[in-house]
Amino acid sequence: MNPRPFQPQTVWVCPLCAESFKVARQEVQQVWFGLGSNLQRERHIKAAVAALEQAFTTVRLSHVYESEAAGFAGPPFYNLVAWVETQRTLAEVQVWCKQTEQALGRAHDNERFSSKTMDIDILLYNDQVCEATESTPKLPRGEILTSPYVLAPMADLVPYMQHPETGKSYREHWLAMQQAGGDEGMLGVVESLWLKA
Incomplete structure (x- = not known):
């Protein structure tokens, strides 16, 4: 599932005069999101998926995974990875994330581990590698390779796609994490919550 080649212009032929015109086309971007909830989990995961389907033209989902809360004592999380196609810029996608979180009751003054x-x-915007700015996140997101609740659904959704910095597939990274015992806290796939976008 690598980024598709971009064709910036297409030719449109006027049906009346048969004259040809070059028409600019907007580039289609591929974005991968990590979604998680540990408060009214099923309700909020379903609502977030519905928001994705409303905002983006193409949506694909991993299975939903359950995992223990990491870094604090709290209820277990539901996590999944979503892939979408969009013409939005990275900054616009980031704004959409924050607005959707707030619409689903997220308070942004909360501590990170809560x-x-x-x-x-x-998680990814095409295969872009960049540092964080005031309006955009650092990419690729570090948790892809360090957090099993992100890497497992990523390997589920795109097992043979390569990480833009390591060049290794997500399946390779997930197998290596499992062999090293880094998957502790993962409680498995939530079979009762199969979301098909």
């Missing part, structure tokens, strides 16, 4: 109604992170 219970959340909804957490939506941009």
